[in-house]
Amino acid sequence: MEVKVVKNILEANEVIAFQNKKLFDEKGIYVLNLMGSPGAGKTTLLEKTITNLKDTKKIAVIEGDIETSRDAERIAAHGVPALQINTGGACHLDGNMVRNGIEEFDLDHIELLIVENVGNLVCPAEFKIGEDDKAMIISATEGDDKPLKYPLMFQVSSVLLLNKIDLLPYLDFDVERFQSDALKVNPKLRILPISCKTGEGLPDWINWIEDRLK
Amino acid sequence: MHESGIALSLLEIIEQEVLPYKGSKVINVKLRIGRISGVMPDALRFAFEALSTGGVADGASLEIEEVPIAIRCNTCKKVSVSDAPFMVCPHCKGVEVEMIGGRELEIREMEIDDGSEGSQEHS
Numbered sequence: 001m002e003v004k005v006v007k008n009i010l011e012a013n014e015v016i017a018f019q020n021k022k023l024f025d026e027k028g029i030y031v032l033n034l035m036g037s038p039g040a041g042k043t044t045l046l047e048k049t050i051t052n053l054k055d056t057k058k059i060a061v062i063e064g065d066i067e068t069s070r071d072a073e074r075i076a077a078h079g080v081p082a083l084q085i086n087t088g089g090a091c092h093l094d095g096n097m098v099r100n101g102i103e104e105f106d107l108d109h110i111e112l113l114i115v116e117n118v119g120n121l122v123c124p125a126e127f128k129i130g131e132d133d134k135a136m137i138i139s140a141t142e143g144d145d146k147p148l149k150y151p152l153m154f155q156v157s158s159v160l161l162l163n164k165i166d167l168l169p170y171l172d173f174d175v176e177r178f179q180s181d182a183l184k185v186n187p188k189l190r191i192l193p194i195s196c197k198t199g200e201g202l203p204d205w206i207n208w209i210e211d212r213l214k
Numbered sequence: 215m216h217e218s219g220i221a222l223s224l225l226e227i228i229e230q231e232v233l234p235y236k237g238s239k240v241i242n243v244k245l246r247i248g249r250i251s252g253v254m255p256d257a258l259r260f261a262f263e264a265l266s267t268g269g270v271a272d273g274a275s276l277e278i279e280e281v282p283i284a285i286r287c288n289t290c291k292k293v294s295v296s297d298a299p300f301m302v303c304p305h306c307k308g309v310e311v312e313m314i315g316g317r318e319l320e321i322r323e324m325e326i327d328d329g330s331e332g333s334q335e336h337s
Binding site: 005006151 | 216219220223224226227231232235245250251252298299300301302309311313317319320321322323324325326328
């Protein structure tokens with residue numbers, strides 16, 4: 001006999017993510033889910049972001065990695081509350097991990113929560129965690145063909161940071177083709193070329209966040 | 215994609231849905247998997263087979279409908295189906311489009327054998 005089910009397989013996660021978002025909204029916290037390959041510059045970007053914003057905004061960070069607490073330690077060194085989630089093998093953070101993690105924070109004193117997801121261009125795009133926006137960082141050293149190879153992540157992101165632009169003179173990276181492909185996959189994507197190393201483009205990134213916080 | 219995580223979530227749903235039908239075995243599960251979801255049907259079958267061993271869905275087959283990417287243009291109102299994940303209307307080049315198909319990761323129905331006398335397999 002046939003039993004009709006009609007369910008999203010990832011529904012359980014969607015429900016938890018929805019509950020997370022509800023809690024964040026109640027507490028007035030803007031949540032950013034930062035994704036990108038390993039080595040794209042996620043943690044360094046966060047360090048630069050914190051340096052620029054910590055005097056005016058109450059920030060907290062959740063770090064997702066398979067192993068080690070290195071990233072959380074880097075963030076904590078800036079005087080910002082940082083929680084490390086070690087997935088032990090899972091390639092992305094999910095709603096449940098974040099729900100458990102936020103219990104460590106005093107949510108009444110946070111305005112901006114940035115969740116640095118596990119380095120991965122595939123899976124984090126599929127799992128909501130209760131964020132307001134997804135941000136993606138990709139470095140010029142990864143090649144300009146990524147938007148068409150990993151379309152989902154480009155599609156679900158509100159903003160895309162192209163990092164390490166200081167290395168462009170040494171790379172065969174076609175910036176125009178990259179941007180045009182990215183916009184084909186997501187015409188509404190805001191693309192920000194930056195260099196965490198030289199600081200170029202960072203003011204536009206900070207402005208983007210400040211706009212979202214309003 | 216970590217199909218084993220998805221297979222696990224799928225199994226949890228199946229085990230939940232089959233509860234009212236005590237003593238039943240799941241024979242077949244119909245899924246819809248969207249093109250852009252990144253899930254590989256064969257990998258999902260492999261993971262599902264491994265994880266369902268010994269349980270109520272042991273031996274169940276997965277019937278997977280692969281859903282192409284479909285976009286609806288809010289400018290010219292046309293719907294287009296394609297393999298490419300471009301969010302641009304191929305008719306009018308408009309960018310006010312929404313993806314109406316291709317992101318699915320759904321279970322639609324399951325076929326169960328409740329062991330009653332004379333029960334037959336339905337197509």
